[in-house]
Amino acid sequence: MVEDDTPSRQLLVRRLSHAGWQVLDAPDGPSALEIVATHALSGILLDMGLPGMNGLEVLQRIRQNSTPLSLPIIMVTAFDERDYLVEALSKGANDFVSKPVDFSALKARLKAHLDLAETSKILSNLQARQELILRGANDGIWELDVQSGRLNHSQRWLDLLQYSGPQI
Incomplete structure (x- = not known):
């Protein structure tokens, strides 16, 4: 949670903590960039109107090293x-x-983005495992994704077919 207004920050930290999340605040x-560099975070609530380095600048710096799927960032903004x-x-x-933050809406949005990030992480791990299995197997393994028409295969499968042309 990155918020320059101390009472607002303390209130959100308290409410998020009571909702079951572990919260670091800046x-x-x-200070936020230091926390991002030293902790494994699941998501960030980032105030737009920060003094000095505004929320857009912080966002840009964070996005140099993390994607929206790996680290969700929800901007907190005043009407103006x-x-x-x-x-x-x-x-x-x-x-x-x-602002003022509707806490039930914030909880729902935060949960949705954290769930999406976790699902993306699981999918990436499954894809990496599948690629490792394809590379490591000494069998001719192939799989056709019917929806996309994409063919996944091991090199051994091509060798068994004695195929040496361009990529299938």
């Missing part, structure tokens, strides 16, 4: 900052909530 952009939301979304923000 009052400004540089809505013009920046399109820019924030185009720079990799996953979503936004407006």
Whole structure:
């Protein structure tokens, strides 16, 4: 949670903690970047209107090393900052909530993005395992994804077919 207004930050930290999440908080952009660099985070709530380094700058720095699927970022914005939301979304923000924060909406959005990130992580791990199995097997393994028409296969399968042309 990155929020420069101490009472607002403390309230959200308390409510998120009571909802079962472990929460780290930062009052400004540089502190937030330090936390991102030193902790494995699941998601970030990022205030747009931070002093010095604003939320867009923090977002851009974080997105240099993490994707929206690997680290969801929800922007927290005051009404007069809505013009920046399109820019924030185009720079990799996953979503936004407006101040004053409707906590039930925040919880639902945060849970949805965290669940999506976890599902993406599981899928990436499964794909990596499948690729490892295909490379490591000494059998001619192939699989056709009927929906996409994509053929996955081991090199051994091509060898058994005595195929040496361009990629299938």
